[in-house]
Amino acid sequence: MFITFALITLLSALGMLLQKNIIVAGLFMVGAFFGVAGLFVLLANPVAAALQIIVYTGAIMVLVLFVIMMLNSHEEEKAQSPRAIQRWLSIAVVAALAVGAVKLVFASPGLKALAIRGAAMPEAMTLQKVGLTLFADHVLGFEVAGLLLLAAMIGAVALTKRNL
Amino acid sequence: MDKLASLLHTTPAIVWMALKIVIVFGGVMSLAAIFTWVERRGSAMIQDRIGPNRAALFGKIRIIGLAQILADGIKMFFKEDLIPTDANRRLFWLAPFLAFVPALLGFAVIPFGKSFMSGGHTYHLSVLDPGNGMGMLYPLAIGGMAVYGVLVAAWSSNNKWSILGGMRASAAMVSYEIGMSLAVVAIFMTAGGYDPSEIITAQGHLPWTWNVVRQPLGFIVFFTCMFAETNRLPFDFAEGESEIVAGFNTEFGSMKFSLMALAEYSHMMTASALIATLYFGGWQVPFVKDPSVMLSVACFVLKLVFFAWVFVWIRWTVPRFRYDQLMRLGWKRMLPLSMVNLVFHAWRMSQGH
């Protein structure tokens, strides 16, 4: 199961990178999101999977595709002349990031605890638990994020509306 | 069940699962097919016409035109499968499936009857058993995926009308999703859970304790949003004969078109199942405290068919909205209304009701 979803995610991500047509790339990204949602379900967190699909694929990707479709139609973008330094630099940065991420994961206390206790299936996440975590433990962060989004929304409305 | 399982060398659970899948999806699909006929016949009756009543089996058995479904299917099957020259071929192939699969999948969590015990096992009458942790979030998530069917169909056919239709339809679907979700959240709150079976048990068997009486405002919002979600009149912005021909399915013909049409009707079925589950007590039989399994299933199917009929009925009553009217209704009426509904019920719960 894990292999299936991981393959879906990785292959979709690869397809997205290699695809020249921007809309098809977007659809590949949707596929990758689905793979990630499947992984969430395997991690006994169906709520995160549902939210992943609702928020990312159902709303954000739709809007992104929407804007792309509005702006250009069927022309495939021509690749810009690649510069060697850009390519090597990006590869180096990505490699550094990857090494850092792997190191971080291996150094995490959770993994060590897992090694000691053994992998037990964690209790399934429910919406109630998510709510409790958000509104009891992290209420400040939640409110700040909400305020930030509100400000962004008002800003967007103010920008698009010419005559208030 | 056990005998059948041992005959097939599997466990009863798997047999039961396969059985459920076949029954649910086969049932929904055939209901959707029947509703293509109901739609045409019903609209004809509403407009004082007669409608398709002539298609007959073997040229003789004319069962009030029901064979029209078969005739349509055969016709669609043998039509030429055209793909426009400049269309994106692969996406053009994919689009009908993207429209059809989410429309059908949303049905998976909905319990269509009372759970029953047999031989030490509890059998739940829904494809995904309750307590899967996904609950009502699942149909919402899958419902959101329906946008892709329209978008991809519109874009891949490389046609200006299609793109315009797909654009405005997907915009409408995305904006109505918000009001719908907020209305559903109010139900999660009052039911104290987000699993459909919990929501159904919380509603009880008396019609005045159903959510439609408890939250009439939420019901109106949800019902309206369902019309926008399923792309049905008065909100079917994917098409529009006078402005953009047939909208997103202008270029689709033969089996692809019939899959698109079937997707619309399956989506309608799923939507009416959601309405029945969330606001009309699901499989609860009015005034019967402990109904038998068959009775509960029958009651659910009755509710389902009734709401599907209401979809048809409203389609032939109300004309299509203008686009700006739709957006105004969605953002300035539905969203605040569902917000008010949510806050009101939160306040009531905080008062200890």
Place this chain on the structure above:
Amino acid sequence: MGVVVKKVELSWLDSTYVWPVLKGMAITFEHFIKQLFTPTSKRYTIQYPEMKKEMPEGYRGLHELKRFEDGAIKCVACFMCQEACPARCISIEAEEFSDLNITQGFEEKRPAQFKIDMLRCIYCGMCEEACPKDAIWLRKDYEVAAYDRLSMQYGKWDLMNTYSKVDGKDRITQDTTPTVPRRTIVM
């Protein structure tokens, strides 16, 4: 000057949309029920092959050549209809058929052939107007169709026998000699 659009002020009940939609649904449901329980024969739709529309008075359909009670054709082959026809679809060949003199009250001319090309005919009814003997007239029937062009050329016997079954007459394929004088001529 542009067109002044009158804005309709909605009452608060109407501006909720819910009540008007319910009203509309009541209307459509009334129609639905009414139509559902109307027997087929009373519906507006005419179920064509089984039911046929009663054509109005003066409708001009397929032609018929009339005959007398004894079966003799009324037409005297005077060529008036052929001349009057604007579409030139009638062609007649006349023949003499009897020794009975016109002075004795018998007509001695009749068409040997009487062809109407139904593909050219415009159903204007001029032949009916022109006929001095009321021998040709346009009936109310409208189902004039065939699989090939040749069968749209109606001959004399086609035109005489088309309605024999409907009117309860015998089919005839031969001209009968009249036995009674058709008119009395006042000399």
